[in-house]
Amino acid sequence: MVNLITKIKDLELKNPVMTASGTSGFAEELNDFYDVSLLGAVLLKGITLHNRDGNLYPRMAETASGMLNAVGLQNKGVDYFIKHIYPRIKDYDTNLIANVNGSTVEDYIEVTEKINELPNISAIELNISCPNVKEGGMAFGISCPSAIAVTHEVRKVCSKTLIVKLSPNVTDIAEIAKAVEGQGADSVSLVNTFLGMAIDAEKRIPLLSTVTGGLSGPAIKPIALRMVWQVYNAVKIPVIGMGGIMNATDAIEFMLAGASAVQVGTAIFKDPFIPVQIVDGIENYLERHKLNSVSEIVGALQI
Amino acid sequence: MSKKEVRDFLIIENRPLNNSNFFIKLKSNENLPDLFPGQFVNIDIPEQNEVFLRRPFSIFEVDYNDNTISLIVKILGKGSKKLTEIGIGKTLNLVLPLGKGFTLPEKSDKVLLVGGGSGMAPMLFLAKKSGLLKGQVHLLIGARAHSDHIVLNEYAEYGHFFYATDDGTFGEKGYVTQHSVFKHSLSDYTKVYACGPLGMMKAVAAEAKSQNIFCEVSLENLMACGFGVCLCCIEPTTKGNLCVCTEGPVFNVNDLKW
Numbered sequence: 238m239v240n241l242i243t244k245i246k247d248l249e250l251k252n253p254v255m256t257a258s259g260t261s262g263f264a265e266e267l268n269d270f271y272d273v274s275l276l277g278a279v280l281l282k283g284i285t286l287h288n289r290d291g292n293l294y295p296r297m298a299e300t301a302s303g304m305l306n307a308v309g310l311q312n313k314g315v316d317y318f319i320k321h322i323y324p325r326i327k328d329y330d331t332n333l334i335a336n337v338n339g340s341t342v343e344d345y346i347e348v349t350e351k352i353n354e355l356p357n358i359s360a361i362e363l364n365i366s367c368p369n370v371k372e373g374g375m376a377f378g379i380s381c382p383s384a385i386a387v388t389h390e391v392r393k394v395c396s397k398t399l400i401v402k403l404s405p406n407v408t409d410i411a412e413i414a415k416a417v418e419g420q421g422a423d424s425v426s427l428v429n430t431f432l433g434m435a436i437d438a439e440k441r442i443p444l445l446s447t448v449t450g451g452l453s454g455p456a457i458k459p460i461a462l463r464m465v466w467q468v469y470n471a472v473k474i475p476v477i478g479m480g481g482i483m484n485a486t487d488a489i490e491f492m493l494a495g496a497s498a499v500q501v502g503t504a505i506f507k508d509p510f511i512p513v514q515i516v517d518g519i520e521n522y523l524e525r526h527k528l529n530s531v532s533e534i535v536g537a538l539q540i
Numbered sequence: 541m542s543k544k545e546v547r548d549f550l551i552i553e554n555r556p557l558n559n560s561n562f563f564i565k566l567k568s569n570e571n572l573p574d575l576f577p578g579q580f581v582n583i584d585i586p587e588q589n590e591v592f593l594r595r596p597f598s599i600f601e602v603d604y605n606d607n608t609i610s611l612i613v614k615i616l617g618k619g620s621k622k623l624t625e626i627g628i629g630k631t632l633n634l635v636l637p638l639g640k641g642f643t644l645p646e647k648s649d650k651v652l653l654v655g656g657g658s659g660m661a662p663m664l665f666l667a668k669k670s671g672l673l674k675g676q677v678h679l680l681i682g683a684r685a686h687s688d689h690i691v692l693n694e695y696a697e698y699g700h701f702f703y704a705t706d707d708g709t710f711g712e713k714g715y716v717t718q719h720s721v722f723k724h725s726l727s728d729y730t731k732v733y734a735c736g737p738l739g740m741m742k743a744v745a746a747e748a749k750s751q752n753i754f755c756e757v758s759l760e761n762l763m764a765c766g767f768g769v770c771l772c773c774i775e776p777t778t779k780g781n782l783c784v785c786t787e788g789p790v791f792n793v794n795d796l797k798w
């Protein structure tokens with residue numbers, strides 16, 4: 238038996254495979270297919286202070302080896318989550334991680350304070366990288382001063398493991414990672430989606446109502462992998478890697494590049510079982526390579 | 541609610557119904573879950589690198605004895621085209637059962653089912669499953685021309701069929717909403733159901749609404765996941781932005797902001 242237990246600061250995961258925020262709902266939808274306790278963690282859909290209807294339809298466009306989305310953080314707000322959704326999901330035997338969003342620093346603080354009270358939420362992922370909202374979101378994640386400001390304030394009110402989710406839409410992602418590490422982030426997760434766009438040439442119209450949206454899926458994997466490698470070499474805190482992971486080999490590549498754990502996003506749309514298959518695939522890889530623990534492959538890239 | 545699953549099916553039939561629609565029959569080697577008219581499956585398109593996401597299709601027929609389901613697939617783009625080209629004996633991977641079906645009629649209902657093209661699939665499934673006498677079920681089918689119509693004689697026992705074509709080559713000339721059955725006797729029906737092009741459904745809905753007749757339509761919004769996690773398929777409703785894949789694809793027209 239190989240040891241798949243993974244630690245992100247004080248947070249212990251039974252395996253290093255998580256689902257990515259916005260691609261696994263509130264865990265219930267996946268639990269319709271299989272027992273979510275098979276997963277290391279489920280990242281919940283992005284939560285904001287107030288109800289958000291999200292962007293207009295169409296919000297999705299298929300692209301080469303991936304897709305663009307412009308969902309825009311549709312959710313019913315943190316109070317609704319606490320009252321109606323949390324009670325239904327709190328007893329799943331996996332780590333539930335809340336993805337916290339805001340238009341202002343005050344929003345982020347208020348949502349974090351409320352989520353921090355929930356005993357069965359294991360950690361908070363601070364999303365400073367959503368490209369699909371007009372105010373806040375990615376704006377916080379693309380400059381060091383604003384990333385520092387929001388992480389600094391949220392850290393004060395967050396007693397849970399604090400993961401900061403980074404935007405790839407920057408010149409130097411390692412610099413932002415170091416900046417949030419300096420403010421007490423326990424971990425960084427990357428990458429969120431890349432800003433992109435798609436056009437219907439015949440109709441001469443954009444395919445998304447918002448014109449631009451976030452690119453995800455295998456199309457972004459090589460860039461995401463490079464960014465995980467750069468961040469791993471720049472910070473001491475654990476790195477959570479994602480971006481186009483479709484199978485166990487992809488996941489292992491991210492871990493070799495330095496990710497302590499991985500998140501699986503768009504692949505779930507293709508097949509909701511992929512995260513579970515990745516857990517098995519990692520176990521199989523470790524056995525084949527005669528390794529005892531998954532931690533042995535983290536950053537084990539030989540150069 | 542039955543659990544959702546990802547399952548391989550064998551293609552046992554794949555043949556054209558007319559120049560743009562295909563009939564595809566799939567067989568599973570395990571028992572099928574309960575499937576209802578209006579529900580759909582999400583299909584992984586094999587051997588086609590340009591298609592990344594699955595493609596949703598309504599369930600047309602189900603046979604629990606031999607564990608088969610069939611679909612009517614209209615060739616629209618690369619994914620649907622590929623589906624119609626895959627040979628018998630090949631495997632297709634499906635996610636099912638997805639979505640909520642139509643409100644089944646009650647014994648006393650007289651229903652009008654309005655369909656166009658591949659939108660006939662859930663209408664015929666509903667006609668069969670309704671449990672109503674033939675006289676209580678009217679099907680009004682529209683198409684551009686005679687050659688675009690799908691005529692399935694084996695369904696004659698489930699209801700009375702009326703046809704409309706834009707060019708008048710089959711049935712009455714004009715849109716379904718201009719057909720005499722629709723124009724003059726809509727008030728005879730207690731429930732109206734529609735599936736087909738958006739413009740057709742909107743026209744049907746508007747009239748049913750104005751006459752206060754129960755009306756449900758099946759929407760075909762673009763989908764990424766099909767099971768409620770991505771929030772890409774939303775439709776604005778009186779209850780907010782709802783996922784077509786989980787709260788629909790069937791909606792009562794009174795809930796839609798049309």
Ligand SMILES: Cc1cc2nc3c(=O)[nH]c(=O)nc-3n(C[C@H](O)[C@H](O)[C@H](O)COP(=O)(O)OP(=O)(O)OC[C@H]3O[C@@H](n4cnc5c(N)ncnc54)[C@H](O)[C@@H]3O)c2cc1C
Pocket residue numbers: 580591595596597598599611612613614615616617618619620621658659661662759760761762763789
């Ligand atoms: C719940 C549901 C049930 C459906 N049932 C059936 C069915 O029984 N039979 C059937 O033939 N089709 C059905 N459809 C539609 C079918 O899913 C699409 O035709 C198919 O996904 C098109 O894929 P493609 O790769 O061939 O087209 P693509 O190459 O992806 O697209 C070709 C063009 O069509 C447009 N397009 C693609 N999908 C849609 C869509 N859903 N709505 C509007 N425009 C679209 C694209 O934007 C593009 O311009 C259903 C859709 C849904 C959501």
Ligand SMILES: Cc1cc2nc3c(=O)[nH]c(=O)nc-3n(C[C@H](O)[C@H](O)[C@H](O)COP(=O)(O)O)c2cc1C
Pocket residue numbers: 257258259260282283284306308310336364367402428429430452453454455457479480481482500501502503504770771772
């Ligand atoms: C439809 C969709 C919705 C998303 N919503 C969120 C969200 O609410 N919060 C967030 O931090 N990331 C969100 N993301 C980004 C993913 O969590 C992930 O960072 C990104 O998709 C890259 O991983 P992937 O290629 O495996 O999908 C979303 C992605 C998609 C495709």
Ligand code: FES
Pocket residue numbers: 762763764765766767768769770771772773774783784785786
């Ligand atoms: S298609 Fe993903 S939520 Fe409906």
